[in-house]
Amino acid sequence: MTGIPLIIVFIVTIVLMIFMISKLNIHPFLSILSVSLVFGLIAGIPLVDQTAEDGTVVSGIANVIGEGFSGAFTSIGIVIILGTIIGTLLEETGAALKLADMVVNLVGEKRPELAMLIMGWVVSIPVFCDSGFVILNPIRKALTKRTAASSVAMTMCLSAGLYASHVFIPPTPGPIAAANTIGVGSDLLLVMGLGLLVSIPALAGAYFYSKRQSANIEELVEDDNLKTYEEIKAEYGTLPGGFLSLAPIIIPVILMALSNIFKIMKAEGFVNDLFLFLGTPIIALAVGLIFGIILLNSRGKIDHLYDIVNESLKVAGPILFVTAAGGVLGKVIANSGIVGFITDNATVFQSIGIFFPFIIAAILKTAQGSSTVAITTSAGIIAPLLPVLGLDSTVSSALVVMAIGAGAMTVSHANDSYFWVVTKFGGLRAEDGYKTQTMVTLVEGICGMLGVFILSLFLH
16 A cells, blocks of 8 residues: 555554553553554555565564564663663652752742752753652742742743653653664764753743743642751751762763764774763763762662662663554554655655654644653654655754654643643642643743754754
8 A cells, every 4th residue: 555545544543543542541552563563564564574576575564563673672772771770869869859959059049930940950851750740849849938939830830840851851761762763872962962952942931931820820828837948858868969969960971972072083092992882872871870879879778779770670661662662663664655655745744844743742742641652652653754854864863853852742731640740749720730731831842842943944
């Protein structure tokens, strides 16, 4: 099957996948795998390997699925696991709270909403946004009480700050998975750098919207018996030092930066090879993990390491399998006639350009709720189409990761677990959640996408 009928079948397949996940509550792993198999068969991928007239071997559907699944694990598995363990270590040791404390000291208490925004943005680079909100919510309440700021604005800013780095900046698993699927996994520093840049308009839009919209929402009455900011910090005893708290995050970034410098210099010899080795994402994150273990030991909790790793693997497992399922879908698409059809009609799709991955991710996000599923699935769909869209250069591919991230935050509503974390812990009514969490993620996603578009005008 080719042409318009195949495109129609593909659209129906995606709609079916969304329906299975969001309405039938079938796990994304099974949903993506099953629709990939059905679509592959309808698209004409043979049941078994076949030899074409020119002697080339056409893979059967079983091998296509196997190649897509194993390829995703090969490129991304260890990186996601290491990043997840680092995040858990920062939670357990109080380092996440220390990072938040450093932000408050930097920004000052006179700008509490900005402090919450940046605090969430920093903490969520290694920590999932759901966990980050729970960790930082007591600080939000304490700062609200101390500064008399709007509780609603503080909630929205914390949520938006956490969300921006969650979808844009590795080592959060979603962006890492997308980078590897899109083909820029070895250029993780570039993805991080673009994530930082794209976060700026996203955060700015969320900040100003939060300040304005909070005036229209009934103010919450915070509990007078809330712990103070100092009491929250005192529960951890003495917080870890700033360097040890930052090291698991910043050391991998430095190593990847040095690796890029040595690549540009094109030097030779042992030192060059050493820094190229240390700068590969797997090794750089492994070094970050070592610093995380040193941090854990300094807190006298080294005996918790086994449990921390075990819990981290439980968190990373579902992400890995959904990512691998997305890789299967991408492989099936690559082996179908869709790429050829889009190539023949490249002008139409190139006119959409960088907005195409944003639209795909936004549809998946809004329909089924999970940003990580939206990111990984969108990356699998888009990856085979990059050459046709004219987005196959290294920088353009990294911008595609950003566009997918912007789409994957547009929007958070009732089918998203993060929506309920924010409304429940932020003390918001569900109807107010749509005016706050849903709308701020819409503003954030659109502003982030505008940032991606502007960058795409100058970077190719």
